[in-house]
Structure formats: C-alpha cells, structure tokens
Amino acid sequence: MTAAFLYGGAGILLFALGLWSLLVHEPLLRKLIALNIMGAGVFHVFIAVAHRGDGTPPDPVPHALVLTGIVVAVSATALALALHNRLEQEASDSAKSTPAPAAGLVSGLSIRPQSDPIRHE
Amino acid sequence: MTTDSLILPIALPLLGALLTTALPRIAPVLGVIAAILTALSGLWLTGQVWGDAAQHVVLGGWALPLGIGVAADGLSASLLAMSSLVGLGISVYAVGYFSGSDRSPHFWPLWLLLWTALNGIFLAADLFNLYVMLELLGLSAAALGALTNSREAVAANLRYLLVGLLGSMSYLLGVALIYTAYGTLDIGLLSERIQPSALAATSVVLMTAGLALKAALFPLHFWLPPAHANAPAPVSAALSALVVKAAFYLILRLWTDLFANITTTGAAFILGALGAGAILWGSWRALRAERLKLLAAYSTVAQIGYLFLFFPLLQAMPPGPARDDLFAACVLMAVTHGFAKAGFFLAAGLVQKNAGHDRIDELGGAAQSMPATTFSIALAGSALIGLPPSGSFIAKWVMMRGAFETGQWWWLIVIATGTLLAAAYIFRVLSRAFGQEPTPRCFVTDARAEIPALLLALSSVALLGLAAGPIWSLLGFEGVQT
Numbered sequence: 001m002t003a004a005f006l007y008g009g010a011g012i013l014l015f016a017l018g019l020w021s022l023l024v025h026e027p028l029l030r031k032l033i034a035l036n037i038m039g040a041g042v043f044h045v046f047i048a049v050a051h052r053g054d055g056t057p058p059d060p061v062p063h064a065l066v067l068t069g070i071v072v073a074v075s076a077t078a079l080a081l082a083l084h085n086r087l088e089q090e091a092s093d094s095a096k097s098t099p100a101p102a103a104g105l106v107s108g109l110s111i112r113p114q115s116d117p118i119r120h121e
Numbered sequence: 122m123t124t125d126s127l128i129l130p131i132a133l134p135l136l137g138a139l140l141t142t143a144l145p146r147i148a149p150v151l152g153v154i155a156a157i158l159t160a161l162s163g164l165w166l167t168g169q170v171w172g173d174a175a176q177h178v179v180l181g182g183w184a185l186p187l188g189i190g191v192a193a194d195g196l197s198a199s200l201l202a203m204s205s206l207v208g209l210g211i212s213v214y215a216v217g218y219f220s221g222s223d224r225s226p227h228f229w230p231l232w233l234l235l236w237t238a239l240n241g242i243f244l245a246a247d248l249f250n251l252y253v254m255l256e257l258l259g260l261s262a263a264a265l266g267a268l269t270n271s272r273e274a275v276a277a278n279l280r281y282l283l284v285g286l287l288g289s290m291s292y293l294l295g296v297a298l299i300y301t302a303y304g305t306l307d308i309g310l311l312s313e314r315i316q317p318s319a320l321a322a323t324s325v326v327l328m329t330a331g332l333a334l335k336a337a338l339f340p341l342h343f344w345l346p347p348a349h350a351n352a353p354a355p356v357s358a359a360l361s362a363l364v365v366k367a368a369f370y371l372i373l374r375l376w377t378d379l380f381a382n383i384t385t386t387g388a389a390f391i392l393g394a395l396g397a398g399a400i401l402w403g404s405w406r407a408l409r410a411e412r413l414k415l416l417a418a419y420s421t422v423a424q425i426g427y428l429f430l431f432f433p434l435l436q437a438m439p440p441g442p443a444r445d446d447l448f449a450a451c452v453l454m455a456v457t458h459g460f461a462k463a464g465f466f467l468a469a470g471l472v473q474k475n476a477g478h479d480r481i482d483e484l485g486g487a488a489q490s491m492p493a494t495t496f497s498i499a500l501a502g503s504a505l506i507g508l509p510p511s512g513s514f515i516a517k518w519v520m521m522r523g524a525f526e527t528g529q530w531w532w533l534i535v536i537a538t539g540t541l542l543a544a545a546y547i548f549r550v551l552s553r554a555f556g557q558e559p560t561p562r563c564f565v566t567d568a569r570a571e572i573p574a575l576l577l578a579l580s581s582v583a584l585l586g587l588a589a590g591p592i593w594s595l596l597g598f599e600g601v602q603t
Binding site: 008012015018019022028031032035038039041042045046049061062065068069072075076079080083084086087090091094 | 249252253256259260263264267270272275276278279282283286287290293294297298300301306
C-alpha cells in the first residue's frame with residue numbers, strides 16, 4: 001500500500017512541477033517537455049491506482065488508459081513541434097526583409113493581452 | 122437499430138476523413154457526401170431520442186465496467202442536432218470558399234476529424250473516452266486554425282494547442298482521482314456511487330478548470346480571439362460555434378449529471394461570476410475591435426459567459442418545472458449561439474473575401490454590394506443581442522425570470538449591460554455597412570457561399586425563436602411556463 005501511495009504522490013508532484021514549468025518558462029521546447037512531465041505524472045497516478053496489493057494481479061483498465069494517453073501525448077507533441085518548425089522557417093525567411101519579433105511568438109501561455117494582429121490572405 | 126443510429130454520427134465522419142485523406146483530388150466531393158450523411162445520421166438519432174427517449178449502447182458486447190458505453194439523451198441530442206446542421210452549412214460553404222485553393226485537400230480530413238470528435242464528445246458515456254475525444258478535438262482544431270499559414274495564425278494556434286493540452290491534462294488528472302475513489306469511469310454508474318468527499322471535490326475542481334480553459338471562460342479566454350480571428354472563415358465558424366460548445370457541454374453534463382450532489386452554491390457562484398466577467402469584458406472588447414472577425418471572436422467570449430450564468434441559477438433553483446425551464450433555456454442559448462455565430466463568421470468571411478479586408482470602419486457599401494451577406498450579419502447579430510424572436514431572447518427571458526425567482530438580482534444588471542453592449546457592437550457594424558448609395562440590383566450575389574450563412578443566421582432567429590418548443594420536448598420537459 002505504501003508503494004502505491006509513494007507512486008501516486010510522486011505522480012501528483014510531477015504534475016505540479018510540470019505545471020509550474022509550463023507557466024514560467026518561455027521557450028516552446030521547455031513548455032512541451034513540461035507538458036509531457038505533467039502527462040507522466042498523471043500516468044503515474046493511474047499506475048498507482050492499478051495496484052491491488054501484493055500477490056493479486058493489477059487492474060488492467062488503468063494500464064490500457066495509460067497506453068492510450070501516451071499515444072495521445074506523442075501525437076500532440078509532434079503537432080506542436082511541426083507548428084513550431086513552420087514558425088521558425090517563416091522567421092528565417094522574413095529575417096532578411098524585416099526584423100522578426102521572435103521573442104513573443106512562442107510565449108505560449110502568458111496572459112498578456114495580445115495586440116490582436118490579423119493578416120489577410 | 123439503436124446501435125447503428127448511435128455509432129453512425131461518429132463512424133461516418135471518421136470514414137469520410139480517411140477517404141478524403143486517401144483521395145485528396147476528389148476531397149471536396151467526398152467531403153460534402155460525408156457531411157450530408159453525417160448530418161442525416163445526427164438528425165436521425167435526434168429523431169429517435171425525441172420519439173423513444175434516451176438511447177444507450179455498450180459496444181463490442183463487453184459488460185459495463187469494462188465495455189465502452191455510448192449514450193444519447195435530450196441534452197446530447199440537442200447539441201448533436203446543432204452540430205449536424207451547422208456542420209452541414211460549414212461544409213457547403215467550404216466547397217466554395219476553398220475552391221481552387223491548395224488548402225482544400227488539407228481542410229477536409231481535418232474538418233471531418235473535428236466533426237468526429239465533436240459527435241464523439243456529445244455521445245460518449247464514459248470519462249476516458251471523453252478525454253480521448255477532447256484531445257482529438259483539440260489537435261484537429263489547432264491544425265485547422267493554422268491552415269491560413271500566416272505567421273499570426275500559426276503562432277495563435279500553437280498557443281491554442283498548448284492551452285488545450287494543459288486543459289486536458291488537468292481533466293485527465295481529475296479522471297484519475299475519480300477512478301481511484303470509485304473504480305469506474307462510466308458516467309451512469311459513477312453518478313450513483315459518487316459521494317461528497319475531499320477527493321471528489323478535488324476532481325470536480327480539476328476537471329472544471331481544465332474544461333473552462335478549453336471553453337475560454339473569462340479570464341482563461343486569452344487564447345481564443347487571436348486563434349479564432351486568424352483562422353479561415355469556415356474554420357472560425359466551426360471553432361466558435363461548435364468547438365467551445367463541446368467543452369461547455371461537458372461542464373454542464375458533469376455538473377448536472379455526475380457531480381449533482383457535490384456541487385455547492387459557492388462553487389456555482391464562482392462560475393457565474395466568471396461568466397459575468399466574460400460578458401462584460403468580451404462585449405467591451407468586441408465593441409472596441411477594429412476588425413469584423415475579431416469582433417465575432419470577442420462576442421464568443423461574451424456569449425460563453427451567458428452560458429455560465431445559468432450555473433448559479435440552476436444550483437439555487439429547486440427541482441421542478443421552473444428548473445427544467447432554466448435547463449432548457451441554457452441549452453437553447455448554446456444552440457442559438459451555435460447557429461448565429463456560425464452564420465456571422467461565414468458572412469464575415471464573405472465580406473473579407475469580397476472587400477479584401479474586414480476592417481469595420483471601411484465596410485461602407487457592403488450592404489449595397491452584398492445584400493444577402495449583410496442581411497445574414499444583421500440576423501445573426503439580432504440573435505447575439507437577444508432581440509425577439511431569436512432563440513436567445515427566450516433564453517435570456519427565462520434566465521432573468523430565474524434570477525428573480527432565486528433572488529439573485531445582481532445577474533440582471535450583468536445581463537442588461539451585456540445586451541446593451543451587444544446591441545452597440547452589432548449596430549456599429551451595420552451602421553458602417555449601410556454607408557453608400559445606390560441600392561442593390563440583386564439580393565443574392567454568390568448563392569453557394571451566401572446561402573449557408575443566410576440559412577444558419579435565419580434559423581438562429583426564426584427556427585429557434587419561434588419554434589423553441591421542440592428543445593423542451595427533446596429534453597423531456599413540459600412547455601415554457603410563462
């Protein structure tokens with residue numbers, strides 16, 4: 001039982017650490033790693049739940065959920081990296097003509113009000 | 122038969138997404154066929170729920186704690202009907218909007234995938250499938266929003282993606298805690314077992330916060346305006362009308378079904394207060410917006426606020442016909458906004474395409490060159506304001522009566538101020554649009570693109586206002602008590 005508590009507690013701790021890092025750090029890569037650490041925290045909790053005491057086989061349902069969760073996390077990370085890649089490409093393309101405001105672009109979760117830019121097709 | 126009607130609204134768009142991916146050259150044709158079939162299956166299911174009440178099916182022959190449940194009741198059927206009709210309108214419009222564009226092959230698979238996820242959320246009966254569908258919704262929505270390929274659109278949607286991921290992580294942790302305590306994820310089984318406890322309260326907070334982030338509840342709305350305003354018009358319509366509704370639907374479902382005996386007046390008041398903030402701030406920013414699509418995006422923030430005002434009222438109202446009225450009014454408000462905002466965004470997209478910009482101050486003459494589009498904006502606008510006979514007029518009426526009856530008069534001030542601000546920002550657009558002579562020669566200038574917008578706006582006013590009764594009967598309630 002203690003083992004399950006340790007696992008679950010560690011999971012919650014990882015979630016909190018990831019959340020803090022996601023909100024505090026600017027670079028996209030750090031944000032993505034933070035999100036993945038949060039995910040790992042939640043998966044830890046699920047795995048701790050599956051433990052039903054020594055000698056009895058673990059509950060299979062949380063394991064299945066964790067597997068699905070990992071797949072979802074991988075695809076989400078891939079999409080975020082692809083979008084980021086496109087931004088970087090555009091930034092390097094337009095760097096010659098106009099100086100790009102690169103710093104603000106990936107400030108994912110900062111609650112600063114945006115200046116509402118819209119560009120037209 | 123029940124199995125078919127419950128599965129088809131999820132299976133058909135998924136099949137369509139696969140086919141449009143495999144055959145990109147005929148993607149628009151396949152996409153429209155898939156859209157028509159999906160809409161029909163959604164309406165068929167709605168009809169069934171109307172006739173024989175709630176439907177429930179467990180897939181694959183596995184018994185409930187292990188099997189995957191799919192269910193439809195009045196609430197999910199109403200929203201499913203909305204997603205069917207609005208989705209169909211958006212699909213027809215998208216054929217014209219993207220014709221000849223190299224983005225068309227990218228649009229269709231993503232859009233059909235988004236529709237799959239939406240219908241999946243409305244029909245899923247267990248918390249984990251809801252998580253999977255939420256993630257699918259977030260991923261396809263962010264990818265669709267970035268289709269414009271402009272720097273702003275990609276940056277805004279990257280941020281939207283991160284916000285969405287954070288929201289679903291928070292939701293998933295709540296689900297993990299629920300499973301720890303009760304050992305099941307099926308909403309029906311859970312609502313019988315759930316008891317007030319610290320663990321349950323924590324998971325309510327985590328799940329509600331995560332979903333509120335996805336529903337863009339003030340002050341967590343910061344990601345919405347840039348993401349919605351920079352997307353291509355059909356995508357903006359889908360994001361604003363449907364995607365935020367999915368997150369709202371889940372909060373409503375959790376609060377009224379699952380956590381009905383855990384939620385407290387204080388917690389509901391907080392949701393209501395945030396909703397009030399959303400109404401005032403969103404309407405104010407909409408009034409100050411320089412561009413039509415940005416105005417529409419901020420108006421979404423405000424309209425989401427109205428939906429959250431229902432929570433303190435529902436919490437305070439004792440069960441009975443009056444509470445049923447409030448609940449139905451809440452659903453009516455969400456559905457009306459779905460139609461109105463979709464119509465508004467589609468029409469705004471036409472203005473942008475026709476004039477080359479959507480700056481409100483330079484809209485002069487829009488009424489003369491595009492009469493049907495301007496009429497759509499005006500119709501959708503009257504539903505956003507809540508003028509009779511639109512659906513939101515009835516919803517606001519019931520909401521204000523509920524506020525009186527439960528003694529929460531302060532919400533009335535918020536509703537009245539929000540309505541005035543909405544009137545101001547809609548009339549600001551219209552006053553600019555009617556800025557020039559001469560009078561138009563023909564009403565409809567581009568039938569394929571204008572008619573979906575016009576029909577959606579018209580149904581938000583005429584269909585949902587004059588014929589709001591079916592929503593009550595779909596939810597299994599008696600008629601409006603006035």
